[in-house]
Amino acid sequence: MQEIRYEVNNRIAYITLNRPEKRNAFNKQLVSELKEAFSRAEHEEEVKVIVLKAEGKVFCAGADLGYLQSLQTHTFEENLVDSHYLKDLYLQIYRHPKIVIAAVQGHAIAGGCGLITVCDFVFSVSEAKFGYTEVKIGFVPAIVMTFLIRKIGEARAKEMLLSGDLIEASQAQEYGIVTEVLFDNELYEKVDEFALHLCQTNSAQAMKATKQMIADIQERSLSEALVYAAEVNAKARAFEDCKKGIAAFLSKEKLSW
Incomplete structure (x- = not known):
């Protein structure tokens, strides 16, 4: 370059x-x-x-x-x-x-x-x-x-x-x-x-999904946006980062990303 x-x-x-x-x-x-x-x-x-x-x-x-x-x-x-x-x-x-x-x-x-x-x-x-x-x-x-x-x-x-x-x-x-x-x-x-x-403080997986949703949601009507939001919400629960984050919170462990 x-x-x-x-x-x-x-x-x-x-x-x-x-x-x-x-x-x-x-x-x-x-x-x-x-x-x-x-x-x-x-x-x-x-x-x-x-x-x-x-x-x-x-x-x-x-x-x-x-x-x-x-x-x-x-x-x-x-x-x-x-x-x-x-x-x-x-x-x-x-x-x-x-x-x-x-x-x-x-x-x-x-x-x-x-x-x-x-x-x-x-x-x-x-x-x-x-x-x-x-x-x-x-x-x-x-x-x-x-x-x-x-x-x-x-x-x-x-x-x-x-x-x-x-x-x-x-x-x-x-x-x-x-x-x-x-x-x-x-x-x-x-x-x-x-x-x-x-x-250090945020999940890369979660930031990626959040950024994508911010871009996509503006193109949808309210009802379409909410359906899309529900789908993302459901998918995010299966993220490995989400499982790791919730487990760490419940066990009071310090989380390092």
């Missing part, structure tokens, strides 16, 4: 955007390597939580505009294939069976803001700014819109997507995009601490 770094430590997979000279902007290779890294983390049993971070002063500036300009000479069909390729990355992260935490050390803009939108938790430094600036260059934030509306609702999403303005980290936290705002020197320590907390 040339555009990212991948390493595993203490059951945490660290995926680092490593294109700082281009503000970690997306091109096809970066997207491809991200998909490969998230797939690798999914299939490595050792990995329980994923931390997504970046090198340089900017977390991610979205699409590489030089790359985007080169696509303007392509046919609709060729551009559709490329669009699906990016869409698949966002969906892969959103539906990933393992928890994904973003550690944002700098601005997350346009597609870069979309990237953190599909993460489960987002920890940010106070100086970082967030926004979907596509309308300012005549583009449409089409793919990220789908996930943003789910995350923060239509009114907030309209405010961000139609204005194209950047917001401060504190406002992004108020909107529900950011989980917690920290000082620069606290960011990575806090992210590691939180990731280890999830590893």
Whole structure:
């Protein structure tokens, strides 16, 4: 891999955007390597939580505009294939069976803001700014819109997507995009601490099922959602982790995941 770094430590997979000279902007290779890294983390049993971070002063500036300009000479069909390729990355992260935490050390803009939108938790430094600036260059934030509306609702999403303005980290936290705002020197320590907390206190099997249900339940009517919920509830009782957890609780044994 040339555009990212991948390493595993203490059951945490660290995926680092490593294109700082281009503000970690997306091109096809970066997207491809991200998909490969998230797939690798999914299939490595050792990995329980994923931390997504970046090198340089900017977390991610979205699409590489030089790359985007080169696509303007392509046919609709060729551009559709490329669009699906990016869409698949966002969906892969959103539906990933393992928890994904973003550690944002700098601005997350346009597609870069979309990237953190599909993460489960987002920890940010106070100086970082967030926004979907596509309308300012005549583009449409089409793919990220789908996930943003789910995350923060239509009114907030309209405010961000139609204005194209950047917001401060504190406002992004108020909107529900950011989980917690920290000082620069606290960011990575806090992210590691939180990731280890999830590893040590929660069942991977239960977190996977819960995350999947959160994504799926929004597509169903109330009655369909409740039927689905009852099915998951019944299946969860047979989880090995559930049996282990209940047995430990009843016998007053300290449980270590």
